[in-house]
Each structure stands twice: as structure tokens, then as C-alpha cells.
Amino acid sequence: MNPNWGLPADWITPDWPASDRVGAVFTTRQGGVSLPPFDSFNLGDHVGDDASAVAVNRQRLASAIASNPVFMSQVHGTEVALLDEHPSDGVVADACISTSPGVACTVMVADCLPVLLADRQGRAVAAAHAGWRGLAAGVVEAAVNALLHAPTSAGSSGICTPDDIVAWLGPCIGPEAFEVGDDVRQAFTSTDGDAGQGFRPLGQGKYLADLAWLCRRRLQALGIGVVAGNDGSARWCTVSQSSRFFSHRRDARVLGASGRMAACVWLR
Secondary structure, three states, rough: OOOOOOOOOOEOOOOOOOOOEEEEEEEEOOOOOOOOOOOOOOOOOOOOHHHHHHHHHHHHHHHHHHEEEEEOOOOOOOEEEEEEOOOOOOOOEEEEEOOOOOEEEEEEEEOOOOEEEEEEEOOOEEEEEOOOHHHHHHHHHHHHHHOOOOEOOOEEEEOOOOHHEEEEEOOOOOOOOOOEEEHHHHHHOOOHHHHHHHHEEEEOOOEOOOOHHHHHHHHHHOOOEEEOOOOOHHHHHHOOOOOOOOOOHHHHHHOOOOOOEEEEEEEE
């Protein structure tokens, strides 16, 4: 277990067999200054919230984790950013990796699946933003590959193997709420026929998709045996828990917008 850094009680600290050198957290709606409908700990600066409130929330996150959370411009792609000792926000990517202590790989979500990765020896960490488009396109594979080839202090690469990597899946839209069309199912089954097990037919070309299951399947295919966190049960569903989690699918239709939570992983 990672030591508590004085985080808000409602935030989630991953329970995974990572090194003591690795810190990780998933924020919730609690602990911030944003007003409705972004109440209260919105970290997204692109959703219509007051910029000064977002800035305060981001500073609170940095203080809580005693590290620098680096916010990417996420586009549902597969690009992986290497974060050095002095990274800047705004790089266009959907995954990131770091070997520098105090630099927090950060992904923002509000239904998409956050994936945190760590080398068991605490030499490198990575994070991926896995909505269905990015997951189907290979963002998790790209993040794992980047971790496997992370640069060392000596300038070489390849510090770990799949057996050295542990993964944690955070909250996302659950399998009872994620209704999709056949195009989404085909995006996965076109390259993996057995991925169809992650889709429950509703009729008329509609399905309920299990995003966390689909991600676990891909991680296991990469040789990663330890995948903790989201198991597809109701307590991980962002849509069904409106007081705790932001949900774009739930909130945007009614309120016109939704805030963003963050999953962070860093080296101490």
C-alpha cells in the first residue's frame, strides 16, 4: 500500500503491488472550488469552467501529491509523451511516461478509462487515457511499449519486461451504462474475435460494452499479469455515482457540460 499523502478522504489511492517509490491517486468531485455544474474539483480547462477555479484545483492537486501533475491535450489517439524533469502542459498525446521523480503522469477522464502503469522496481511510470477509440486503436499497447523501452540514466533503453509491470484501472463508464453501436463492437472484434465477449447485445444493433474488461484483455495479451482496480462492478461506474464522479455521458446531456477528474502516477 502507498502511504497517505494527506489526500482528501474521498479520493482513491490505488491498491496495487507497486514499489514504495511509486505514488498514485484518482481524484473525485470533492475538494475543489468550482461552481455547478463543475462542482467542485474540476481539473479540465477546456470544458467551460472558470479558469481561475481550475487553476486553484490544479494547484491543490499538486500540493496534495507533492509532485507536478502534467496535463496533456487528449485527442483519443495513441501518441505517448515522454515527460522529462521540466515538462510543460498541453502536449498533444493520450499517454505519457516518466522516469523523473516528482513528475506526475496525468490523464483526465469523465467516463473514459484511466490506466496507470508502473515498473515494480519503481524506475518508471506511465498513464494512458483509454476511451473506446483510443483503446481500440492501441493506446494501451503504445504506453506499455514506451514503458518497456523507457530510457535509463545511462542513456540506454529497455529497463523492464512485461513481468515487471503492474497496472491499475480507474473508474469509468460501467458495463450497465455504456451503450454503443455495432461500429464500436467491430472496432474491437475486427482484430480480436474473442473481444466480442465484452459486448452484451441489446437488440437493433446496440450493445452494452465493458470497457474495463476489454482493457484487461489487452493488458493480459501483452503479458501483464497484475491488473488491479476496476473490475466492472457498479462501484467503479462513473455514470451511476453522480455525487462522486463526473460523467460526460450523464452530465453533458442535461447540464451541457461535465468536469474532469484525473488519474496520476509518479515517482517519489
